[in-house]
Amino acid sequence: MLIKHSNGFIMLCISSLLTACAGDPVTRFYTLEAQSQRPVISSAVIAKKPLIGIGPLSLPALLDRRQIVTRAENNSVQMAEFDLWAAPLKDNIIAVLTKNVAMLQPNAIVRAYPWSIYGDVDYRVIVDISRFDTQLGKSVSLEANWAIMEEKNHTIVSNGQANIKQFLNDPSYNSVAQALSKLLSEFSKQIALGLIQVQH
Structure with missing residues (x-):
């Protein structure tokens, strides 16, 4: 009799544990991706491939975290508890910008910061991002x-500002990651055009 009650109690405990585990939230991870795009270089033949460095890049402390940041009403922000960037956001952004600019300028050699292992560069692109976030389901x-x-001369030869916004079709974080990747694609085109102008 005691054995039957013990077995029943054990089965009840196992069932409770499985039910609790099934109800736990699942953490999801996201990454930014480079976009396929047409080169924006001029048709002129470049005898020597210029070396271009992307970085350093700065992010506000509010954004430099694993959680995806959402702006809400009344100047408040929310940190997604179970929707996280798969890698440090700053590193991911630099990697995506580097790949995008390299595709846009195939006649150049583009390196991500820090590039000291590859030697010096001809130009470096310094980036200061002040906003890179979402309003879920909106933009x-x-x-x-x-x-x-x-x-060579440590002089600024070109500069600019980017203020890009894209509307969202659904409130999912997957949609947010894809849309932010597209914003970086547009930003990369602006940088690539600036690089063309200083090389001619």
Whole structure:
């Protein structure tokens, strides 16, 4: 009799544990991706491939975290508890910008910061992002300043501002990651055009 009650109690405990585990939230991870795009270089033949460095890049402390940041009403923000970036956001952004600019300028060699292992670069693109977040189900926004520095003379030869917004079709975080990747694609085109102008 005691054995039957013990077995019944054990089965009840196992059932309770399985039910509790099934109800636990699942953590999801997201990454930004480079976009396929046409080169924006001029048709002129470049004898020597310029070396371009993307970075350093700065992010506000509010954004430099694993959680995806959402802007809410009344100047409040929310941190997604179970929807996280798969890698440090700053590193992911630099990697995506590097790949995008490399596709847009196939006649150049593009390296991500820090590039010291590859030697010096001809130009570096300094990026300061002030906004890179979402209003779930509404839109994503990118606000940034950028400057191109000629390494030889340590002088700024071009600079600009980006203020890009894209509306969302659904409130999912997967949609947010895809839309933010598209914003970086547009931002990359602006940087690539600036690089063309300083090389001619």
